Amino acid sequence: MKNMGRALLLAGLMATVLLTPTVRAQTGSSPDQAKAQQAREALQAGDHATAIRLYGELVETNADDLSFRFGLGQALYFAGQVDSAIEHLERVRDASGGPGAVQYVLGQAYLEKERFDAASAALDAAAAERPDIVPLAFLRAELCYRIGRSEVAERRLRQVIAMQPDWDVPHLRLGALLLDEGRAAEAVGPLEQALQLQPANVDAALLLAGAYTNQERPEASVAMLESTHEALPDSLPILLALSFTYDKLSRAELLDAMANRILELAPGHPGAELRLAQQAELRGELEVALGHIRRADAGYGRAPRLMAGTSAGAEWDVRSGEAPEALRLMADLRQQLGADTEARRIAERLVAEYPRYPNGYFLLGNMMLRGGEAEAGREYLARFKQLTDGRVQTGLGANFLESDESLVQATAAFERAIAIDAKDARALIGLAETQRRSERPNEALEALERARTMGAEPVSWYTNYILALGAAGRTDAAMSAWAEATQLDLQLPYDVTVFAYGAVDACRF
Numbered sequence: 075m076k077n078m079g080r081a082l083l084l085a086g087l088m089a090t091v092l093l094t095p096t097v098r099a100q101t102g103s104s105p106d107q108a109k110a111q112q113a114r115e116a117l118q119a120g121d122h123a124t125a126i127r128l129y130g131e132l133v134e135t136n137a138d139d140l141s142f143r144f145g146l147g148q149a150l151y152f153a154g155q156v157d158s159a160i161e162h163l164e165r166v167r168d169a170s171g172g173p174g175a176v177q178y179v180l181g182q183a184y185l186e187k188e189r190f191d192a193a194s195a196a197l198d199a200a201a202a203e204r205p206d207i208v209p210l211a212f213l214r215a216e217l218c219y220r221i222g223r224s225e226v227a228e229r230r231l232r233q234v235i236a237m238q239p240d241w242d243v244p245h246l247r248l249g250a251l252l253l254d255e256g257r258a259a260e261a262v263g264p265l266e267q268a269l270q271l272q273p274a275n276v277d278a279a280l281l282l283a284g285a286y287t288n289q290e291r292p293e294a295s296v297a298m299l300e301s302t303h304e305a306l307p308d309s310l311p312i313l314l315a316l317s318f319t320y321d322k323l324s325r326a327e328l329l330d331a332m333a334n335r336i337l338e339l340a341p342g343h344p345g346a347e348l349r350l351a352q353q354a355e356l357r358g359e360l361e362v363a364l365g366h367i368r369r370a371d372a373g374y375g376r377a378p379r380l381m382a383g384t385s386a387g388a389e390w391d392v393r394s395g396e397a398p399e400a401l402r403l404m405a406d407l408r409q410q411l412g413a414d415t416e417a418r419r420i421a422e423r424l425v426a427e428y429p430r431y432p433n434g435y436f437l438l439g440n441m442m443l444r445g446g447e448a449e450a451g452r453e454y455l456a457r458f459k460q461l462t463d464g465r466v467q468t469g470l471g472a473n474f475l476e477s478d479e480s481l482v483q484a485t486a487a488f489e490r491a492i493a494i495d496a497k498d499a500r501a502l503i504g505l506a507e508t509q510r511r512s513e514r515p516n517e518a519l520e521a522l523e524r525a526r527t528m529g530a531e532p533v534s535w536y537t538n539y540i541l542a543l544g545a546a547g548r549t550d551a552a553m554s555a556w557a558e559a560t561q562l563d564l565q566l567p568y569d570v571t572v573f574a575y576g577a578v579d580a581c582r583f
Contacts, residue, residue, distance in 0.1 A: 106132060110142065117149055125149035133162075140166050148179055156183050174203035178210055185213065190221050194580030208238045215244070219251055222572030223581035227251055242271035246278045253281060254568035258288035269298070274305045276312060283315055295319055310339055317349060326353055344373030348400050355407065364407045370400045381532065384558040390532035391499075398428040405437055417441070425454075430498075430529070432461035460494055467491035468501045475507060484508045499528040506538045515545035532559075537566050544573050 113128035129146035136142055144166045151159035163180040170176065181196030197214050204210065215230030228251060234244040249265035252258070265282040269275055279302040286295035299316045306312055313336050320329040330353055333346040340346070351366035374397035380389045405420035418441050424434040439454030468491040474484035485508040491501035502525035509518035522539050536559040543552035556574045559566055 106136060110145070113142075113145055113149075117145065117152070120152075122149050122153035126153060126155075140170050144176060144179075147176075151179055151183050156186050159183050160187070172199055174200040177203075178207075182213060185217055185220075188220075190217060190575065190578045190580055193217055194578075206237075208234060208241070211237060212244055212247075216247065218581035219247060220571075221575035221578050221580060222568065224251060224255055224568070224572070226581040226583065240271060242268045242275060242278070245271065246275065246281070249278070249281055249285070253285060258285045261285045262289065269302070273302065276302070276306065276309055280311060280315060283319070292319065292323060296323065308339060310336065313339070314345070317346065321349060326356070329353060342369055342373050344370040344377070344394070344400065345396060347373060348396055348403070351400075351403060351407075355403070360407055360411055364404070364411070367400055367404045367407060371397075371404055374400055381562065384561055388526075390535075390562075391529040392532070393428075398424060398431040398434065401427070402431075402433050402437060409441075414441075418445075430461060432458050432465065435461065464491045464494040464498050464501065467494065468498060468504060471501065471504045471508075475504065478511065481508050481512050485512070497528050499525040499530040500534075502528070503530060503534050503538060506542065507534075510538055510542045510545060513545070515542040518542040519546065532562065533564050533566060536562075536564055537570055540566070540570055541573060 109128055109132055113125050113132065116122075116124040116128060126146065126149045129142055129149055132139070132142040133146050143162050147159045147162035147166060150156075150162065160180065160183050163176060163183065167176045167180060177196040177200035181193050181200060184190075184193035184196055194214075194217055197210065197217065201207075201210055201214060211230065211234045215227050215234055218224075218227035218230060228248065231244050231248040231251065234241075235248070238244075245264045245268035249261040249263075249268060252261035252264065262282065262285045265278055265285055268278040269282060272278065279299060283295045283299055286292070286298070296316075296319055299312060299319060303309070303312050303316060313332055317329060317332040317336060320332055329349055333349045333353075336343050336346040337350075347366045347370035351363045351370060354360075354363035354366060374394055377394060377397075379391070379393045381392045382389060401420060401424040405417045405424060408414075408420060409417035418438075421434065421438040421441055424431065425438055428434055435454045435458035439451045439458060442448075442451030442454060445451075467487045471484045471487035471491065474480040474487060485505065488501045488505035488508060491498050492505065495501070502521045506518040506521040506525070509515070509521065518538060519542050522535060522542065525535060536555060540552050540555045540559065543549075543555060553574070556570070559570075
């Protein structure tokens with residue numbers, strides 16, 4: 075949804091007369107006016123290349139004509155040449171005194187380039203001239219949303235909805251904002267309205283499914299996703315969401331059908347192959363299950379396991395959490411089919427590739443015991459117990475983290491997990507979060523530095539690192555970490571957005 079603004083302008087700006095006399099053509103021959111008419115028609119029709127060519131020729135021969143340069147700026151913007159568009163639009167603004175139409179397009183261009191201060195000034199100027207334009211009102215709300223000014227964004231979005239209640243996008247954006255703030259119950263209404271207005275809106279459907287899940291309404295989630303699937307039968311995100319939901323609800327036949335449909339659209343999709351393998355094993359179809367799980371393993375193998383960081387030698391673990399389960403099931407299936415040697419080889423590979431996956435040690439330890447390697451088998455089973463006990467405590471800590479009133483219990487659980495296994499990166503990050511939220515940011519930073527080299531998951535690590543640095547008053551370091559996360563294209567929580575854009579002079583009222 076980030077770049078929805080250009081489409082809004084095409085729908086709203088072109089139909090709205092905002093040009094003041096200072097931006098109209100000042101002079102020009104009949105041939106120029108004919109060419110200008112052709113350029114306007116091309117722009118209206120979405121033929122941006124033609125509009126750029128014609129307006130460019132007009133600007134070359136009529137350098138002082140602001141209407142031609144404004145037309146060129148619009149055409150460049152709509153064609154995605156935003157920097158060039160800004161150059162021309164700024165010249166029109168400065169020469170004309172900045173009428174609303176110019177500020178409208180210029181503000182959107184600034185917004186797309188994330189020049190938020192400038193975007194706010196331009197859009198506010200445009201709104202002062204024409205506050206009744208709904209897409210403009212939305213863009214002003216969108217800017218506030220982007221920089222974490224949730225209170226102002228919510229108020230402006232509700233004003234947009236009041237202005238045009240049959241437009242689905244503001245409802246969707248309001249629902250997303252409420253979810254970002256942890257207000258899932260309040261988000262349900264706007265998201266339901268967005269989907270009612272546009273049944274083929276994938277973003278609304280997925281966000282609404284998340285809101286329903288948060289409210290423990292799985293049947294509502296299933297019904298809504300199935301309805302959206304009817305409208306969009308080839309939408310892979312909807313199919314994946316339905317597959318996940320059917321799996322959670324143990325609806326085997328529907329899960330099989332959904333997984334097969336996913337494979338039609340995305341052959342070899344490892345998650346779909348894994349689910350088909352699991353269902354086939356439950357039915358006793360071991361050879362069928364083995365075929366699926368081999369394809370799942372191959373699919374997970376094609377995906378990156380590590381993501382390089384921004385500094386030399388830095389790496390982050392980005393492997394799918396399902397990948398080790400695929401290997402475990404493959405080893406188990408080979409064992410059930412009597413191929414013990416191959417099963418042992420797969421189990422050894424599982425432990426080597428996923429040394430923090432408990433079930434690998436359980437599987438291999440039992441194989442060793444059955445093979446007469448009692449001492450080694452017991453060692454592997456002891457490691458299984460250690461990892462499992464640590465996971466129990468880490469999971470308990472994560473549950474306590476859901477409430478600020480349970481931070482003491484969360485801290486204790488994470489500390490128990492770390493006492494069991496000092497290299498548990500997830501527990502270290504959890505402990506750091508409890509320390510940060512308990513106003514002990516320096517302790518949080520110490521825990522995060524320990525976790526940095528332990529195969530930490532990057533999103534949760536950077537989230538807590540940036541916020542802890544900010545809480546410790548180390549703003550420059552926090553913004554450097556934010557830049558790293560942006561460079562890695564990490565999608566961090568809204569709390570980080572609020573912090574990162576706290577100094578932007580916009581949306582203060």
